[in-house]
Amino acid sequence: MPPMPTTASRPDHVLPMPTASRPAAGDMPAIELRDARTSRGGRVVWSEVELSVFPGEFVAVLGPNGSGKSTLLKAILGLVQTAPGALSVLGGPAGAANREIGYLPQRHGFDSTLPIRGIDLVRLGLDGARWGVPLPRLPRLPLLRRNWGRGDVPARSSERVREVIELVGAEAYAERPLGELSGGEQQRILIAQALVRRPQILMLDEPLDSLDLPNQAAVSALVQRICRSENVAVLLVAHDVNPLLSYLDQVIYLAGGRALQGAVREVITGPKLSELYGVEIEVLRTRDGRLVVVGQPEAPHVHGHRHD
Amino acid sequence: MGNPTLSWNPIEDVHELLSYQFMVNALQAGTIVAVMAGVVGWFVVLRRQSFAAHTTAMMSFPGASGAALFGLPSTLGYYLACGVAALAIGRSGGAGRRGRSGESAAVGVVQVAGLALGFLFLSLYSGVLEQLETLLFGTFLGIDRNQVLTLAIVAILVLAALILLGRPLLLCSLDPEAARARGLPVGFIDVGFLLIIGLTVAATSQITGALLVFALLIAPAAAAQALTPRPALSLALSVVFALLVMWLGLGISYFSIYPLGFFVTSVGFGLFVAAKLVRRVGVARRRPQSPESSPAAVMA
Numbered sequence: 001m002p003p004m005p006t007t008a009s010r011p012d013h014v015l016p017m018p019t020a021s022r023p024a025a026g027d028m029p030a031i032e033l034r035d036a037r038t039s040r041g042g043r044v045v046w047s048e049v050e051l052s053v054f055p056g057e058f059v060a061v062l063g064p065n066g067s068g069k070s071t072l073l074k075a076i077l078g079l080v081q082t083a084p085g086a087l088s089v090l091g092g093p094a095g096a097a098n099r100e101i102g103y104l105p106q107r108h109g110f111d112s113t114l115p116i117r118g119i120d121l122v123r124l125g126l127d128g129a130r131w132g133v134p135l136p137r138l139p140r141l142p143l144l145r146r147n148w149g150r151g152d153v154p155a156r157s158s159e160r161v162r163e164v165i166e167l168v169g170a171e172a173y174a175e176r177p178l179g180e181l182s183g184g185e186q187q188r189i190l191i192a193q194a195l196v197r198r199p200q201i202l203m204l205d206e207p208l209d210s211l212d213l214p215n216q217a218a219v220s221a222l223v224q225r226i227c228r229s230e231n232v233a234v235l236l237v238a239h240d241v242n243p244l245l246s247y248l249d250q251v252i253y254l255a256g257g258r259a260l261q262g263a264v265r266e267v268i269t270g271p272k273l274s275e276l277y278g279v280e281i282e283v284l285r286t287r288d289g290r291l292v293v294v295g296q297p298e299a300p301h302v303h304g305h306r307h308d
Numbered sequence: 309m310g311n312p313t314l315s316w317n318p319i320e321d322v323h324e325l326l327s328y329q330f331m332v333n334a335l336q337a338g339t340i341v342a343v344m345a346g347v348v349g350w351f352v353v354l355r356r357q358s359f360a361a362h363t364t365a366m367m368s369f370p371g372a373s374g375a376a377l378f379g380l381p382s383t384l385g386y387y388l389a390c391g392v393a394a395l396a397i398g399r400s401g402g403a404g405r406r407g408r409s410g411e412s413a414a415v416g417v418v419q420v421a422g423l424a425l426g427f428l429f430l431s432l433y434s435g436v437l438e439q440l441e442t443l444l445f446g447t448f449l450g451i452d453r454n455q456v457l458t459l460a461i462v463a464i465l466v467l468a469a470l471i472l473l474g475r476p477l478l479l480c481s482l483d484p485e486a487a488r489a490r491g492l493p494v495g496f497i498d499v500g501f502l503l504i505i506g507l508t509v510a511a512t513s514q515i516t517g518a519l520l521v522f523a524l525l526i527a528p529a530a531a532a533q534a535l536t537p538r539p540a541l542s543l544a545l546s547v548v549f550a551l552l553v554m555w556l557g558l559g560i561s562y563f564s565i566y567p568l569g570f571f572v573t574s575v576g577f578g579l580f581v582a583a584k585l586v587r588r589v590g591v592a593r594r595r596p597q598s599p600e601s602s603p604a605a606v607m608a
Contacts, residue, residue, distance in 0.1 A: 120538075128490070
């Protein structure tokens with residue numbers, strides 16, 4: 001396994017503050033959960049969850065498989081029920097402001113015969129929820145003009161699509177069929193799709209999964225850069241914290257139906273994780289700064305590098 | 309119709325072709341059906357719903373035998389059976405929340421249930437189902453004005469529904485989770501599209517027969533999608549190919565003693581093979597020029 005390139009090759013201007021001070025008390029969190037709980041099929045997935053994510057903050061959601069990481073994102077989208085009042089998204093109830101959320105579900109690649117280019121997918125991010133057909137270069141019929149999504153006129157939409165493709169650095173392959181792109185390239189296109197409507201919240205479900213190490217580092221750096229430059233609140237689900245270590249502000253660690261939030265160094269420690277899991281856990285720090293969690297009840301998938 | 313012979317003068321041949329009302333009807337019906345099948349088939353191929361479309365096509369058998377049993381017009385039987393099958397596939401978990409992974413089993417069950425029902429109707433009817441061969445393999449003879457008019461109305465309905473659904477349907481096909489997060493009624497759209505498939509298949513099978521619907525529904529769309537990754541262009545190509553299949557098929561079979569279904573299918577198959585070959589050449593030529601983008605470029 002090659003060493004992580006994150007610390008050595010990172011350009012200066014993306015240098016993160018590993019334990020960024022949290023925003024001032026007067027700021028409103030983009031996402032806030034207070035004593036939240038959710039259940040699926042009669043089983044409680046997690047409960048007593050307290051967390052807050054502020055604009056411009058990059059937060060990773062960690063935890064073993066089945067601990068409810070994806071469920072947390074779905075709860076924030078209002079697709080999974082939580083107790084009323086426990087969850088506030090952009091100051092309102094979950095599901096009320098989904099148009100302000102860029103969401104990238106967990107997925108496993110696109111078929112190579114799909115007649116869709118990267119740029120088409122990004123464009124669907126912009127207007128895919130509108131009824132009626134896209135008539136990009138023709139004068140729009142009055143009947144189809146009514147936008148059921150957002151109110152802006154699509155005159156500048158091509159420009160916005162190009163802009164966001166540039167933001168993620170996908171200019172070179174945006175016009176190629178999606179299915180022919182590598183995993184890292186597809187991931188950047190998907191991030192562009194999630195960003196194209198200038199969301200206030202960006203939620204990515206396992207975007208680093210199935211990427212090789214250099215691409216994991218590159219996508220992590222990209223997400224952090226966007227988080228800062230666009231002032232977006234980012235929630236990123238991952239099974240391995242190491243590629244993200246130098247870019248994160250906070251982590252949310254889900255295990256045993258509970259959650260812990262804080263800086264990496266505060267949360268991923270032996271005592272904290274032992275308390276969360278209810279069994280003895282040891283956290284080892286390698287010489288290059290990577291974290292290895294030992295003694296979890298399940299297979300060590302959380303912090304083990306897995307490439308499939 | 310006497311003994312039509314090809315004169316090798318295309319204008320004269322087309323002129324002769326159009327001098328018969330039954331041929332004009334066939335061409336009009338064929339054109340309507342081809343446009344509809346080209347557009348709907350493009351989405352069917354994109355969504356990998358060929359099996360659902362195939363099952364819907366099989367439902368013209370219970371449709372026809374049921375119509376015979378209950379004394380209804382057979383066209384009505386087609387539309388009813390195809391519509392019911394579409395709803396059954398949608399309700400049985402083929403579409404919607406559980407995603408398309410569980411679809412094939414549910415669709416298979418709907419298919420055998422429909423065919424068994426058709427057989428039951430046939431036994432109860434205890435007569436001979438006329439034009440069984442026509443039902444399976446299609447005909448272009450004896451299409452009357454009413455049928456053309458009905459096809460036109462169905463086509464307008466289907467195309468209007470697709471214009472309205474357009475982008476959300478595309479988004480749901482590519483990324484149902486994200487579409488749901490955007491507040492789109494994914495389950496409703498899935499069932500709606502199955503109904504569109506049902507209407508289209510019922511209309512198409514009146515010309516191509518139940519067994520050969522795919523020559524128009526799948527082959528042109530698959531060929532078009534193999535040729536270009538641009539959605540709008542491949543959709544347009546799909547319609548052009550479907551028209552080509554239909555017109556060539558009708559033209560050839562008029563001057564031949566062999567059935568329409570064979571020619572329609574052959575032209576469709578030929579197009580598909582040709583498109584796949586062109587694509588293979590294109591991909592082979594493109595691949596060496598497209599190196600993996602280096603991660604360093606993105607970080608900079």
